[in-house]
Amino acid sequence: MGDRSGQLVAGRLRAGYGAPWWHLLLLVGCFAVAGWVVLRLAGEATAVRMLIWFVAAVIVHDLVMFPVYAAADRALLTATRSAAATRSATAAQADVGNGSRPARLSVANHVRVPALGAALLFVVYLPGILRLGGGTFTAATGLTQQPYLTRWLLASVAMFAVSGLWLAVRLYRVQLRDRR
Structure with a gap:
């Protein structure tokens, strides 16, 4: 009887909440961490x-x-x-x-994924790529920001090249399958 009532409670929770119980537990944990961060920052100037x-x-x-x-x-x-x-x-x-x-072969994700990677790299390394705060950067590290743009461009080209190669492999495999 206990197992049946547990399933009934879990079913009602899922119907009312719209997700499994572990999702609610995970959200409560995330809110606890966010609350801890807010309390830590409350005293900051x-x-x-x-x-x-x-x-x-x-x-x-x-x-x-x-x-x-x-x-x-x-x-x-x-x-x-x-x-x-x-x-x-x-x-x-x-x-x-x-x-x-x-066979249908979607090309969109072969453009989306490397574009997302390039955009995320750009946002993370934006000050270095645009050479903002060069004096502070040089004073802190002893290096210049000069290689950031080149490295970001090379990383972006590499991501698109790998994605293009993977698309070519997929197209080749589809062509082989269609010939059979």
């Missing part, structure tokens, strides 16, 4: 500046950046779908007699 920076970052992301990268993603999907439709129409004409359906 720069706490108000940090709060202003955080709110500004949320506003800039939600009102500026999200619409920009959502529009870029929509354009990418439109471009790849129109290219895929042209490709599948040509393949369908070639496969009229054998009854096989050409």
Whole structure:
């Protein structure tokens, strides 16, 4: 009887909460850590500046950046779908007699993933790439910020190249499978 009542409580919790019990437990833990951080920062002289920076970052992301990268993603999907439709129409004409359906291969993620990696690297290393605070950087490290732009560009090219190679491998495998 105890097992049945436990399942009933878990079912009611999931129906009311909308997620499993461990999700609620994880959220409570996250709120506890966030509360601890707030208590630690409460005595800091720069706490108000940090709060202003955080709110500004949320506003800039939600009102500026999200619409920009959502529009870029929509354009990418439109471009790849129109290219895929042209490709599948040509393949369908070639496969009229054998009854096989050409495999769909999404190209969008092969652009999204390296673009996300390049964007994250850019945001993390933004001061170095744009050479902001060069005097402070040199005083603290004894180095210059000169190689940051080159290294970011090389890392971005490498991510796109690896993604392109993986796409080529996938296309080759699809072609081999379609020939069989």
